[in-house]
Structure formats: C-alpha cells, structure tokens
Amino acid sequence: MSKEKILNKLSDAVVAGKPDLAKEGAKEALAEKMDALDAINNGLVKGMSIVGDKYAARQVYLPQVLMSAHTMYAGLDILLPAIPKTALASMKKCATAVVEGDVHDIGKNIVKTMLTASGFDVNDLGKDVPIQTIIDTAKNQKLDAIALSTLMTPTMDGMKAAVDGLIENGYRKNVKVCIGGAPTSPAFAKEIGADHRDSNAQDCAAWLKEVF
C-alpha cells in the first residue's frame, strides 16, 4: 500500500471513529517502514484536527469527538514506541490533571487529546490528583506546561495550591499553568497566578503552541 493511502486510512479512521481501522493502518505504516512520526502527524493527528474543526463548527458532537480520540490513541499505542527517543526529546512536555476532590474528566480528556494532536508529549495524571503530585511531577519531569481542570467550586482552591506549590519549589518560572472548567474564569486565573484560562480544548492547545 502506498504511503499516501496509509496516511489517508489513518486520518479517515480517526474521523470516522474506527479504532480497529486505525490499528490496522498503524501496523501497515510500520510494515512499510514509514516514519512513525510522519504517520502520526500526517495521519492520526490530521484526522483529529479535522474532527476538532468540525466540533468547533458544531458539525459533530461529543460522542464523535470521544470516539475519534479513542481511535487516535489506538493508533498511537502502536506508533509511539517506534519513534526514536531523540525525536521525542524535542517535544514540549506537559501534564493534564483534574485536581484533587473532583472526578469530572471529560473536559480534561479532550484537552489531553488536543494537546497530543498538537504535538505535545502529554502525561495525563488523571482525575482527583493530589496537589503535591502535580507540583512534584512538574519539577521532577521538567514539564513545560500543566493544564489543570475542575468542574466543582470547592476544588478550585486546589488550583491555587498547585500554583503556590510551584512557586515554593522554585519551578514556577519554568512551567506554564493553564486552567479550565466551568466555574473558572480568566479573572480567577489571574487571581491565583495561573498563566491562562480557556473555554475549550482547541483554544488551550492553540495558546500553548503559540507560547512555545
């Protein structure tokens, strides 16, 4: 199969939300000795960008976006191990987390997907993440950015605690902190010393790309 056909297969699989097709395309890419990064960027990520644009234009909705994300990760699981470590080293590293006390993670997962699709090396810390874990991970893994989310009011203070902790451990100047979630606002981001707040995942990824 030609390189172009494989790339289209990967992209189409993501757009259609067909994980089995993405796995098949990823295996074919490796069998044809294609550059794995090329297969990711011009296949899977291209498809996810199409879905992201359609979601922004309200042409598709959350079920389709989630299936597409699931499909992209199915392909990434096969292709990522084939990328040389030197290529990975140049990627900006970021973490995503829902702060401690909250388990609502759909928004965070979409951010994770869009950051991955934008070329970031994403470490998803998950939901209900202890603040100290966020602070320690940032410094220990030399992260370039952290995206924090919460949908609940009482847990918003955890975002401030994370920023304060990063100041205390001396790593704050090295890392961008973005926040999101319904109760947050740009004013709240400013109040707690975060760098940015966005209403949606695409804008968050776009902002970070611009910053770096």
Place this chain on the structure above:
Amino acid sequence: MAEMSHIERVMAGLTNAKGDRLSTYPIACGVNRKLVNGGVSYRDWAHDPKLYAQAFIEGQKAFDFDFAIGLMDLSVMAGDLGAGVRFDKENTPFVEKTLVNSPEDYEKFKVPDIKKGRSHVILEGTKQFCDVLKTQVITAGFLEGPLLALSQSAGAERLFMDMFTNPSAVHKALKTMTEYDVEMVKGFGKTGCAGLCWDYLWGNYSCLGDKEYNEFEGCKKYAGDLNELTGKEGMALAIHNCADLPHLDTQITAFKPAIYSMAYYPLIPGSPSATETIEKGYCDNCLVGGQIDPQLFIRASVEKITQVTKDLCQEVKTALCKRGLGSRYIIASGCEVPPDLHTKMENIKAVVDTTKQYGIVDW
C-alpha cells in the same frame, strides 16, 4: 402598584399579567444548611429529610425568596442505583465508582426502592418543606432526567462513546432510568409541591446535537412522557439546564415548560445572554430564570454582586419591554449557589434585596 405576595408575583410572571416586580431566586439550596442548628455538614443535610427541609425553611426566613426548589445534588439517583458516591463531609458528593464496564452492564440496572436511600430523603424532605412553604412561595421538587441519571451511573465518557457504538444497550438502560423517574415523579406528586424541575443537562450543543439529544432524551418515550406525567401528577413543568449552549428550541419551544432556568457563559461564542433569550422569543410563553454567575456568591463583594444584579434587572426589563412582556423573568443564579462553606450568605441577600429595589416594573 401595591406589593404582591411571592405567589402572586410569580403567577403574574407565568401568565404575563401585571406584576409588581421581577421575581427572584438565587438557587440557594445546600448552602442553606449553614442556617440550620448553627450549621450542619453537607453529609448530614443530604441524609436527613428534616435537616434537608429545614434548610429551605431557614433560607426562606433569611432571604425572602419567591421560590423554594428542592435541589440536592446530581449523585442522588446514581447512588441509589448502586454507584459508589464519595461523600466528603462538606464537599458536594460525586460519583467515584460507576457501574458500567461493558455493554452488558446497561441491562443490569434495576429501579431502586424509592422509599429508601436519598431518593427517600429528597421526596420526604421536599414534602416537609412544602408543608411549611407552599402557602408562601412557589415550591418545586428537583429531579435528574434519564440521560443525566445514566451518565452519572455509567460515567459520561463511557456513555457518550456507547451512544456511538452500542446505542441499543444505552436505550435499555435509559428505559430503566425513565421507569425510575416515573416512580419519582409519582412520589413528588404526593409532596404537595407546585412544580417539578427537571435537570436535562445534556441538551446542550457542547455535548450533543439535536439528533443525538432527541434520540437519547428529547423524544417522546423519555422526556416527552416524563414531562406529560409531571402535568398529570399535578405539577407545573420546570427545567433547569446550566450547560453552556442549551437546546432552547427543544427544551423551551417544544417541551413548553412553565419555567426554564439557564446560565450564561460570556466567553463562549453563542451562549445566549438574557437579552438574546428574550429577543429570540424564548420568554414569550415561559418564565425564564438566570443568569448570575454562581461564582460571584463566593468571590465577589456585596457591592459587586449588587451592581451585577442591578445591571441584570435593567437589561431584562429593557428587553422585556421591547418584547411587550411584563415581568416574565426570574433574577436568579445560572446554576446552584455553591454549597460551599466559603459562600457569602450576604451576597444571596444582596441579590434578593437588589431585585426588590431595581426589579420594579413600570406599567
């Protein structure tokens, strides 16, 4: 115009008759537990019908609302269906262990005994506060719609993907959720509440399109039948949807609720402001409520929230006047006033008092 009673005022808003002023209801529910016995924990409040009811009664004494709507939280039904609910002492509880790990699990849901669990607390508690408040204000129960109850029980991400890949399994569970809701509606019908407020959260364009929403909640066999049953059980239909881009054509125009409660997200393109909501005709046949940012009840000064309320009153009155509508709007929070220990009770009072002063309608 002479000052009306709370009920007269709301009835004027509902019927587009001449009302003395805009009605008001900061959606203060769990936060009012701070007024009970010097303050009770969220956990105690949410498990004891007497404490639950007393919070609404004390809230009415303290703030002089036009409504009392019995919202607890969105883990009530999931918890009674068997999901693991994390109950911190003072945080809003939430589901931490969902019940669906495979498509077959959707068939395993059973309608729980509503005489037990928090279904019982909310029904009995609603009855108790209605017994005291129903002659003073418009009372309502509060109930999760079938899709919300299922998303809380199954996990929203899992559910959304299964809508795409296993729709028939999802429908089997939605049938059970609807049966559970039917039991609850009948239960609320015996509490004496004037209305029943449905939370149809997922009818929003950030999550579902018209096609998906109609298939999984908006159609006759789910929301349609439940809305109809609400009326048959003697309660007015109310809907709350605090999501960012609500399906107003479905949830207001087609469902025809008496009252609709919504939020406003100024940073999200397309989120309808109060003026836009009125201008587009959604208040023509419905008493719409909103849209004060709930975070202001924690983070704003009294002066700030007073100004926000004053501005909203002016905005709404201007738009209503242009539309030929009188007092058909409720000055309310876009979502629940955070039931947080740090919520400023004086800000709730400020919203009510400011509406009394600046919500007066000139006829």
